[in-house]
Amino acid sequence: MLYYKNNRLEDAGIVLERAISINNNYSNARYFLGLVYDRQKRTGDAIGQFEKIAELNPGNEEVKRILANLRSGKGALSGIAPPAKAPDKRNEPPISESSSSGNR
Template sequence: MLRRKFYPAAIKYLQQAIQKWDRDEQDLAQVYNALGVSYKRENKLDKAIKQFEKAVELQPGYVTAWNNLGDAYEQQKDLASALRAFEEVLLFDPNNKVARPRRDDLKSRVGMYKGVPVKTTDKR
């Protein structure tokens, strides 16, 4: 169901599954992760991130959801949050072949911006 043209239907059915879920909450993390993937494929990154965050809240060691969360944050250009997500993966799986190179790349990219003033719209 997660093929490209079926994402809207997948989102609908996954939301229904969440509402009707009556089993172990840790298993529900997989449903939230799948919903996050569906939103991400539809380029709805804010919604995807919320689902991935819920998945790792329910199952803190869910490496796939942490990787997906890091990827979504990186797509949003929130490099510091992406870095934290990939570091979380490595706490649970130190040799993770997805997270390690991404974490290393993000460390150097985040480090490049240290000390660089950030534009804000906050007028005090």
């Protein structure tokens, strides 16, 4: 993911392909590999990754939109809002195991 965020697409692709070779059903690795392929203009390969994700997670609406984008010649994330950024500061204290309910 860091390689992807830093636009090191070739390195990201290598790491993600390796992760998938270890676990063929690793949807998150396939998702980012599909995005890498999209940014590398390897649309057919990107579609292949997202089709596999759709098989593994048939109810995933975002993947359906990404596939529609790719098949219509758009970028994978065209018109898809990015996830909300995590807050920089927390207002509540972290939860410790000893104070949580359901002690084991």
